[in-house]
Amino acid sequence: MKYMILHYASQADFDAMAGKDSAVGPAWQPEEVAAMGEFMNKLMNDLVESGEFVDAVGLAAPVHTRRVGPGNVVTDGPYAETAEVLAGYTIVDCASFDRATEIVARLVDTPAPEYVRARGYADIRPLMSGLEEITA
């Protein structure tokens, strides 16, 4: 069964990670960024080895969002500075919702500044397998 793990962050979080003090807290130190990268790499590698990895994607900073609304009106950068929006996702193919939850639970150990860890969360959403699942 496939599950999507959704990660969230605000523009301020992106800024802090990029080395700037922001509305949510001070800038990350380079070693903190490196440690997080290493941790995520290990996690992804484990998923590849267990055969559960499908796809992982990181999104560019929210500032680069273009929203197309009714009447094809396009809005650039529609999010407020501290609004938490989708920052990336990981798709896993695993035995159960509980196994997916186990995978995400490992994210609790992601190295990051304390103020980031205190707020951290991720959502898990089961993927529909096709249109028939919706219309049946």
Added chain:
Amino acid sequence: MTAGLEGLLRTLAPQALGAVVRRYGHFDTAEDAVQEAMIAAASQWPRDGLPDDPKAWLIAVTARRLTDLLRAEQARQRRENTWTLPAVAPVEDADDTLILLFMCCHPALPPEQQIALTLRSVGGLTTQEIARAFLVPEPTMAQRISRAKQRVKTSGVPFRLPPDRTSRLAAVLHVLYLIFTEGYASTAGPHAYRAELSTEAIRLTRIVHRLLPRDGEVAGLLALMLLTDARRAARVGSDGALVPLESQDRSRWCQDMIEEGTDLVTAAMSSGPSGPYQLQAAIAALHDEAPTPADTDWPQIEALYGVLLSMAPNPMTALNHAVAVAMARGPAPALDLVSTLAEDKRLASHHRLHAVRAHLLEMSGDVVGALAAYQQAAQLTRSLPEQRYLNTKAAALAQR
């Protein structure tokens, strides 16, 4: 900064700008971002060494600066930054530099803004350099560029090749031509930084020629620039005075440029119908190929001007045609042509018309008439070297 590094940066600048605008949009802000990235490169590369992939480095730093600038902008004013989706045309894969050129030469912009924006966004020149070249204060040029960017932004041009490519390419070539002549003909004042404009125009036209190698007019324009610029060293005397074509020291003409230009125009003319730039290049080639002024193939030049005139009627072309007629067949028929041209109000007050008339009258032996015409031409021109040349001619006649 060394010349090599500057050259590399100027080549990479439009590529970085194109890559970032293609990916994130925001032409106006991205344009500032690439300038900041270039400044960063100019200070870091000589110190830390060239990055493994300089282009990727410049794109990454430009994208990062764009993010910073957008963030600051959006935090400052959370205004509704909205626009309506333009009609969708198929996306064509093309070099980003070419798309940038089309953007900078957008018909919504007046020529002086097209020129300034092209030199900055595609040429990678700083606002200060462009201001110096056009002899205007830097704030004036900065304002001109920012107006141009604002206009491009509000016109909502999507980042892709325009559907009316042929007519838009003509606008691009015209802007490149204007940049070249601005550097070559110096319409006002002394000419310290202006020669660089011609070199820059040639560099940009080479890029377009590389992107569109089969376009005959692009090849024609490049050939015209090379064949004209080849005479640069001989064009101004040691006293700073303008030396007319027939008195130039031909050994000082740049043979490499003449050869390259001649090859280009010959190949272009044999491969399809000729356009105005090709014809002008062919005329320039006939001048450049003559070992002495007496060897010039004037009947051929007269014929080419005739074709050019029928294709693109223009008072300056008509004047040059008249000169060719005089050289091929004598001053009398040429003077008739010039009298007809003088009926055009715009031309009647142009120094070129009077300079040509003076020259023709001198050829026909009318010293008094020639003297008056040279004096009138000298009064009308704004260019100091040209004024000096015309006054010298008048003074020589007055002594007869």
